[in-house]
Amino acid sequence: MPSLTTQAIVLRHADYREHDRMLTLLSPSMGRLEALCRGCKRPQSPLLSASEWFAMGEYVFYSGKGHLTVTACNLTETFFPLRTDYERLKYATYLLSIAEAAAQPGDRAVELFTLLARSLGRLAYGKQDERAVAAAFLLHFSAVSGYRPRLHHCVHCGKKLEDAEICLFDLENGGLTCPSCLENRLHTRPVRPEQVLWMRDVLRQGIDKTALPDHDAPGPLLAEYVENRMEKPIRRDGLWR
Numbered sequence: 077m078p079s080l081t082t083q084a085i086v087l088r089h090a091d092y093r094e095h096d097r098m099l100t101l102l103s104p105s106m107g108r109l110e111a112l113c114r115g116c117k118r119p120q121s122p123l124l125s126a127s128e129w130f131a132m133g134e135y136v137f138y139s140g141k142g143h144l145t146v147t148a149c150n151l152t153e154t155f156f157p158l159r160t161d162y163e164r165l166k167y168a169t170y171l172l173s174i175a176e177a178a179a180q181p182g183d184r185a186v187e188l189f190t191l192l193a194r195s196l197g198r199l200a201y202g203k204q205d206e207r208a209v210a211a212a213f214l215l216h217f218s219a220v221s222g223y224r225p226r227l228h229h230c231v232h233c234g235k236k237l238e239d240a241e242i243c244l245f246d247l248e249n250g251g252l253t254c255p256s257c258l259e260n261r262l263h264t265r266p267v268r269p270e271q272v273l274w275m276r277d278v279l280r281q282g283i284d285k286t287a288l289p290d291h292d293a294p295g296p297l298l299a300e301y302v303e304n305r306m307e308k309p310i311r312r313d314g315l316w317r
């Protein structure tokens with residue numbers, strides 16, 4: 077029987093027949109994949125927890141006729157506290173949507189998987205503001221996706237930027253713009269110097285180590301930047317209000 081095993085996180089599920097679910101998962105070695113989870117909606121099913129949103133573990137699939145079916149799961153994490161905090165749940169769900177939009181079937185996604193697992197852990201168990209955790213995810217996501225923003229030099233003329241003159245972020249070109257290069261204001265957004273320092277510090281040493289305040293995390297800007305680069309708008313109703 078052809079079977080395969082991989083670590084995975086459930087990105088979403090859809091009801092399928094009376095007792096089954098179709099899962100969308102993110103695997104570090106296989107990217108995004110779809111798998112049928114038979115009988116998981118029965119109360120006694122050993123796969124019930126493994127078919128929930130955010131479930132993470134080692135999944136075993138039967139592969140036949142081009143379709144995957146979950147046959148077993150060694151669950152390692154459910155990020156359960158997310159289910160008791162609606163605010164944190166909203167941001168966690170947004171991160172799943174970004175991961176689903178970015179991951180491709182069959183493409184390795186080791187960095188994305190690690191980033192998602194860590195960010196969900198921070199949202200479930202950490203004390204940091206959920207808006208800052210989500211902003212840090214987006215910032216690192218842009219870096220692992222190949223469009224790390226340029227935060228030290230003007231994206232147009234290359235001039236080194238002094239902290240005091242930093243004022244605009246160019247969404248199309250992926251970084252800061254100096255005051256002399258403002259001919260195209262359509263795709264620029266204002267950004268405070270404190271927000272630039274936050275992004276630089278979080279990219280350098282991670283959100284766990286930064287001493288800069290959570291309220292300087294430019295969440296909406298980074299969400300717009302990432303979604304613009306992916307060319308996929310992601311629903312974020314009620315986020316960053």
Ligand SMILES: [Zn+2]
Nearest residue numbers: 230233254257
């Ligand atoms: Zn310039």
